[in-house]
Amino acid sequence: MDKKLCIIGLGKMGSTLAKGLVNAGILKKEQIVGTDICVDNFEMNPVYCNIETLNDNIKAVQQCDIVLLSVKPQVIDKVLKEISSFCKDKIVISIAAGITIEHLEKALPSSAKIIRAMPNTPILVGEGVIAISRNKNVSDEEISMVKNLLESVGRVYLVEEDMMDVITALSGSGPAYVYIIIEALADGGVLMGLPRDLSLEFAARTVLGSAKMVLESNKHPGELKDMVTSPGGTAIRGIEVLENRGIRGIIMNAVKEAANRSQEINSQRGVKFDR
Ligand SMILES: NC(=O)C1=CN([C@@H]2O[C@H](COP(=O)(O)OP(=O)(O)OC[C@H]3O[C@@H](n4cnc5c(N)ncnc54)[C@H](OP(=O)(O)O)[C@@H]3O)[C@@H](O)[C@H]2O)C=CC1
Ligand SMILES: O=C(O)[C@@H]1CCC=N1
Structure with a gap:
């Protein structure tokens, strides 16, 4: 896969995803850039697996094709506002619990390709289960590409968005x-x-x-x-x-x-x- 992925929020799930994807060999570590507000976090946590890390979300988004939002729901609006104008042609994947596609659409440009996903931590060992739903801007080819990417760390199911809250409760939690x-x-x-x-x-x-x-x-x-x-x-x-x-x-x-x-x-x- 020749795409570059930006993971915003290198906490528990962001860093788990980064490590899972690199371990699976689907992306080289050079194809992932991660951001977090606290640069010290990078040094403290060995699971960042040597991916490039920045504390500048905009710079990271600008150099990537796919943006994966892995911040808490409580701070997602702040991040969306910051990066929105740089997401016109990007695939934006949010894994935030409870945050709907409608909510993301209101915060992002009308052309943004939005995917709501719910992974779980066993992706770290390649045994995750991941549900994904897309908005109308995401083509069949693009959803297949994202599915292929995530399938390297678990089973991926394309589901109706109205199942996402229950899936968050069942496999996410x-x-x-x-x-x-x-x-x-x-x-x-x-x-x-x-x-x-x-x-x-x-x-x-x-x-x-x-x-x-x-x-x-x-x-x-x-x-x-x-x-x-x-x-x-x-x-x-x-x-x-x-x-x-x-x-x-x-x-x-x-x-x-x-x-x-x-x-x-x-x-x-x-x-x-x-x-
Ligand atoms: N943990 C899990 O098992 C799962 C979590 N999720 C979802 O994943 C998302 C992340 O959860 P989790 O990893 O557990 O949470 P964490 O708090 O561990 O990770 C979020 C990270 O984002 C950082 N952050 C905060 N504000 C910004 C910002 N403006 N720009 C960049 N980074 C920022 C936080 O830094 P700081 O701590 O310094 O604020 C933290 O390191 C949530 O939305 C959650 O619903 C989904 C599935 C499973
Ligand atoms: O507890 C949470 O909110 C996150 C979402 C799914 C698992 N953990």
């Missing part, structure tokens, strides 16, 4: 829920006497393997669960505890609340820009 589950499984092992490092390894590998079974076996998770639960055995005793405490409802509510928050982020911000 989901790693956080899964890490809590892994940590709790490991704590359970430690509680019962396993060494911490062994317990964490077993917990993480159990989640990894179980997810692979769901994806590769073509079996419903309930059927896979039944394969683990012998009558009168150990697993069903554990499940009884989880069901008594409402594990399913708790997880469903977590997704619902996160999706509500994604919607709230956009509606609470108003859509008002100085051109």
